[in-house]
Amino acid sequence: MNLVDRYLKAVAKALPEAQREDIVRELSEDIRSEMEDKAGELGRPLTESEQQALLKQRGNPLVLAGRYRQDHRTLAFGRQLIGPVLFPFYVRVLSFNLGLTFAVIAGIFIALGASGQKVGFNDVLSSCLLQLFIQLSAVTLIFSLIERHLTKNPDRWDLSGTCGGLRLDLKIGKNISLPIDRGQWISRFESVSIIIASTVALIWVTGVQRYPFLILGPAARFLKLAPIWYQVYFPILLLTVAEIVRATINLVRPDWTRFRAAYNIILHTGGLVVVYYLLRAGSWVAAAGSTTGITEQYAHSLAIVNQWIYFALLAAAALSVAMLVAKVTRLVRSLRRPAESPSLTAPAKEGN
Amino acid sequence: MTQSTSNHGLLENLRLELRRGSLVLAVLAALRKEQYGYTLRKTLEEQGMTIDEGTLYPLLRRLESQGLLLSEWREEEKRNKRFYRLSADGKLILKQLLAEWQSISSSLNGML
Numbered sequence: 405m406n407l408v409d410r411y412l413k414a415v416a417k418a419l420p421e422a423q424r425e426d427i428v429r430e431l432s433e434d435i436r437s438e439m440e441d442k443a444g445e446l447g448r449p450l451t452e453s454e455q456q457a458l459l460k461q462r463g464n465p466l467v468l469a470g471r472y473r474q475d476h477r478t479l480a481f482g483r484q485l486i487g488p489v490l491f492p493f494y495v496r497v498l499s500f501n502l503g504l505t506f507a508v509i510a511g512i513f514i515a516l517g518a519s520g521q522k523v524g525f526n527d528v529l530s531s532c533l534l535q536l537f538i539q540l541s542a543v544t545l546i547f548s549l550i551e552r553h554l555t556k557n558p559d560r561w562d563l564s565g566t567c568g569g570l571r572l573d574l575k576i577g578k579n580i581s582l583p584i585d586r587g588q589w590i591s592r593f594e595s596v597s598i599i600i601a602s603t604v605a606l607i608w609v610t611g612v613q614r615y616p617f618l619i620l621g622p623a624a625r626f627l628k629l630a631p632i633w634y635q636v637y638f639p640i641l642l643l644t645v646a647e648i649v650r651a652t653i654n655l656v657r658p659d660w661t662r663f664r665a666a667y668n669i670i671l672h673t674g675g676l677v678v679v680y681y682l683l684r685a686g687s688w689v690a691a692a693g694s695t696t697g698i699t700e701q702y703a704h705s706l707a708i709v710n711q712w713i714y715f716a717l718l719a720a721a722a723l724s725v726a727m728l729v730a731k732v733t734r735l736v737r738s739l740r741r742p743a744e745s746p747s748l749t750a751p752a753k754e755g756n
Numbered sequence: 757m758t759q760s761t762s763n764h765g766l767l768e769n770l771r772l773e774l775r776r777g778s779l780v781l782a783v784l785a786a787l788r789k790e791q792y793g794y795t796l797r798k799t800l801e802e803q804g805m806t807i808d809e810g811t812l813y814p815l816l817r818r819l820e821s822q823g824l825l826l827s828e829w830r831e832e833e834k835r836n837k838r839f840y841r842l843s844a845d846g847k848l849i850l851k852q853l854l855a856e857w858q859s860i861s862s863s864l865n866g867m868l
Contacts, residue, residue: 427813429829430793430838434809437794461808468810472817 407452408435411459417591418469418489427472435459466554485548487555493593494547497600501543505535505608509621515712516623516705531621538611538618542604550596590658598651606644613637620689626702627709628692632685636678643674665735672728679721688713779807781857783815784850787825790841792832816840824849 412435416428438458443450450458462468470489479486479494486494509531517523608618613634617624650667654660682688689709691702782805786796793813800807807815819825824846829838842850 423817427817429836430813431809433792433835433837434794434797434813436835463808463810471810471814 407455407459408432408439411435411462411465414465415469418466418593419472420474423472435462479544479548484551485544486551489554490547490551493597494543497547497597497604498539498543501539501601501604502536505539506532508619509535511712511716512620512623512709515709518708518712527621527623534618534621538608539604542607543600546600546603590654590661590664592655592658595651595655595658599648599655602644602648602651606641606648609637609640609644624692626692627689627706630685630688630690632682632688636681639674639678643671643678646671646674662735662738665731665738669728669731669735672724672731676721676724676728679717679724683714683717683721686710688717775805778857779805779811779815780819781850781853783807783812783819784824784842784846784853787840787842787846788850790839792837792839794837796840819846 412428412432415431416424419427435458439450439455442454442458467489473488473492475492476488477491478484478488479491509528513523513528513531612619612629616627616629620627620629646667650664650671654664657663687710689706691706782800782803783796786799786803791799793809793816796816797807797809797812800812816825816827820827820840824843825840826843826846827838827840829836831837
């Protein structure tokens with residue numbers, strides 16, 4: 405029954421969390437009843453290929469799970485760009501990216517306002533609209549490409565996890581169990597979301613380096629990024645690419661939970677090193693253009709913006725340390741845990 | 757060839773639309789007698805209303821959340837199964853839907 409477990413596990417990962425267990429129990433019962441019926445008709449147990457054929461008839465686990473969702477919203481401009489299966493993940497990625505960007509913009513404008521600089525409503529609005537346009541375009545483009553791929557290849561999936569030539573599902577080795585417990589395996593949606601979010605972040609970071617107004621907004625007229633940002637640019641780029649690589653590996657091997665834990669610790673340590681160098685710099689924005697005509701109020705504004713960035717970096721460092729400690733603790737606990745864990749039918753064996 | 761393929765696609769879509777509308781009625785009617793998911797699917801299939809599980813189970817959940825069905829997990833043949841049956845509201849709605857169905861059917865028969 406290993407194949408059934410694999411299928412159920414793949415469906416479970418994409419189900420709404422509140423109903424996951426209940427739906428999987430019922431689906432499991434339905435599949436087993438059907439297989440017993442077929443085995444009864446044939447007078448012998450089903451072979452693995454017969455089991456696989458029955459599961460194939462049920463369709464792509466991703467699509468099947470999507471049918472249980474209450475949210476059937478889609479994104480369409482004339483034709484459908486993002487269907488109901490991917491739409492919840494599209495919203496999640498977009499919300500995260502926009503939330504982060506708007507928080508940065510809000511921080512900059514609040515700091516400017518607090519320092520006595522005149523901040524017009526139009527300035528705030530134009531910055532927000534520009535970011536909205538960039539994020540919306542990038543995330544929508546990436547998701548619509550995935551959607552197109554899935555629509556073009558609806559039947560190209562198998563229990564090893566290939567879906568339309570794109571690994572969106574789970575690859576499960578024969579010796580690996582399929583526990584229904586949450587959190588044991590890395591969700592493929594988590595991996596896909598991270599790849600998309602990191603790709604957008606990569607494009608944004610590259611853009612910010614060349615066009616600082618993408619982060620400073622109208623303040624770019626009189627502010628510029630301090631040299632430290634250009635020094636840490638490549639390490640940040642490297643960390644983002646490393647995260648994409650990690651998520652891609654976990655998309656193919658979601659059972660490599662310890663790999664992710666160890667990799668994340670390295671990435672977090674790298675992030676902390678970057679934050680350390682940033683903190684050491686002491687100045688993160690500088691006056692744009694000539695410094696000779698800087699008024700006292702202007703210098704005061706710069707000092708306040710830098711002070712805000714300092715606090716933000718301190719908070720980021722504290723958060724990073726806390727997350728790093730938590731990740732190390734979790735990894736140590738997982739290494740101490742016995743290799744066996746409960747499963748639907750087969751004994752468990754943790755990946756890698 | 758292209759025209760024929762397009763007509764076939766259109767017919768298929770219209771056929772599915774027609775069946776989708778009558779599925780709720782079929783499921784409610786079949787659940788006058790308590791059944792679990794798999795036997796319900798078989799019953800519908802035997803009556804010529806083939807429905808795949810990806811459509812049936814979400815539909816059962818929707819009907820239950822609308823108060824038309826009741827369900828409970830129970831052990832049968834040493835296995836836990838979820839049994840569905842019509843609720844009091846479900847019985848009432850089914851009666852009204854059947855009357856509507858008969859009215860539509862007789863109208864159509866008059867036209868055809």
